[in-house]
Amino acid sequence: MCSLCGVLLNESWAEQGGDRRARALRLRLMNRVLAHFGLRLDEWAGRVYVLRDRTGRTAVVEDLGAIWREAEQLAGRPLDPLDPEFLLRLA
Amino acid sequence: MTGFLGSGKTTLISRLLGHPDMGETAVIVNELGEIGIDHHLLRRVDERTVLLRSGCVCCTLRGDLADELRDLLSRRERGEIPPFRRVVIETTGLADPAPVVYTLLSEPVVRHHYSLETVVATVDAVHGLRHDQSVKQVAIADTLVVTKGDLVETAPVVGRLEQLNPTAEVIEASFGDVEPAQLFARPARDPRDVVPSGQEHEDGIRAVCLFLDDELDWTAFGVWLTMLLQARGEDVLRVKGLLNVGAEGPLLVNGVQHAVHPPEHLDAWADDDRRSRMVFIGRRFDGEELERSLAAFNRLAAN
16 A cells, blocks of 8 residues: 555555456566566465565565565665666667 | 644634535544634644655654544544544645645555545635745645635636646635535546646746647556656645556546555547646756657667
């Protein structure tokens, strides 16, 4: 529900009503984005996500909002979807 | 119910509570005695905030409010208070209303027993938007009530409010003279019907409209908006829109800073125009860059 405090909540608004296919698509999309910041996301036990950077540091996160917060911590910089350079590389 | 000091918030609540349609309503206020009527479900809270570990101000849990709302439920259950179907929460004039919204949408017990119906902000026509906090109150509101129109011409303030928050209905009322139906259960305003001027408030806050011709992938939208709110949440005061996600009707999205309402499926579109449309209110972004970014995420889902 809250992208900063998502860890308090058991369900993010963006993950409501999703089936397994939606969850798989979400993981694929997230990884396309996170790859630009040297990060990778895996599902663990179908319920939580594990985020890792290239040095092997990991963070366990429960929902979409919390992932971005942790990703920012691991990447050491904001992950801004409006950044023109990022969008160019994403295309 | 929010609104700056002296903007007529208390008068409006007092008048509303006297209306026959407002029975079974509990009221939570900060100051007792100001509401000039004897109301059996009037409660007072001392604003008490719990800052969460992220340190983000909008994601502050209003512990006092959550406690009071939970207490109302248990006392109703025990038959200690009359049944109620609605709660009016009055914020203090200087309060940031975002934590109230956040509390209602995220506190686990509260969000399962209450749903946020509407945010109403009063703005007085004499003083208008005189403080950063009143600008934020206006951005967050679903309905804006312009008061003190008996003293000055309201057109300048009404025009300013329509620019700042084109998703809100603006109604004028002197001496709190408003019908409850004007405030509650209103359909969402279609962002297509309003064209923000792009004119900025002095602190750079303005409304921008976004349109997308292509059908929007809901998963991609969720990934995009959560990422945007993490990076720019302090600058995005409000998001409201109707999305074409390929369903029969549009999906209504409504967010206040980092807190997003559960998305709501509407039955049908108003007409043949099925473009996704959204209004963003905030600073340090423009409509074109939002559109470009969202479209890029949407294309990712397609290939």
